[in-house]
Amino acid sequence: MKRKFADTLKKLRTSKLISQHELAEKIFVTRSAIAKWENGYSLPDMLMIKRICKALEVNEYDLMEILLDGDDELNVIILDDRKIVVQGSLSVVEEVLPNANIFGFTKPIEAVEFAKKKKISLIFLDIEMGKTNGLDICKNFLEINPQTNIIFLTAFVEYSFEAWSTGASGYLLKPITAENLKAQLKNLRYPLINLGEIL
Structure with a gap:
């Protein structure tokens, strides 16, 4: 995100023939x-974004979208009510997606709140979590970002048909393996960037 913002800011400034000192x-x-900012070492806050856009006579939403979007980051959530499953899945996902930012959760409400603050590209979601049903939580995630890929994790094959009806990208039986995970990643509804080298 910093690199993308840096390149955009520099391009906008130079196109207006304004020096760094003048800006x-x-x-x-x-x-x-x-x-x-232009070297990608830091990011301006929203107040500065507004000032920059006014000075460069550009739409502030164009720069704000870059700050909030984070398209160049691959953020992944693993949500399972069993800590041991989260820990085991973390190592497998990290092996297959070494450049991803991976966040593990055992409480659905915490994962949903986190997804509201950060753009999540891929979620590994348990189906049975005590009183909470992962099929319902899936809807919450997709309301936040309809282009989130969701792969269900479960030990119960009988959920497969219902899981597919949610708009999920995949379905994995626990415990997950690198081989099975790679197979699922090839069939995501919304392909992730730079997966070609991995798969």
Whole structure:
């Protein structure tokens, strides 16, 4: 995300023939702050985004979308009410997706709240979690981001038909293996970037 924002900011500034020093003066920051943003070392806050867009005469939503989107990050959630399953799945997912940011949860409400704050590309979701049904939680995740890939994790084959009707991308029996995971990743509804080298 930082790199994408940095490149966009530099392109916008240079297209307006404005130097870093001139932009810094317009938005009341130091030239080094502009340099840090354009080199991907840090990101401006929303107030600065508005000032930058006003100074460069561009739509503020274009830059805000880059900050909030995080398209260049692969964020993955593993949600299972059993800690041992989460821990075991973490190592397998990390092996197959070494560049991903992987977050494990045992409480559905925490995972859903996390997904509201960060764009999640892939979720491994248990179906039976005590009183909570993963099929219902799936709907919550897809309401937050309809383009999230969801792969159900379960020990019960009988859920397979119902799982497919939710709009999920896949279905894995526990415990998951690297081989089975790679097979599922080939059939995601919304392909992930840079998977060709892995699969």
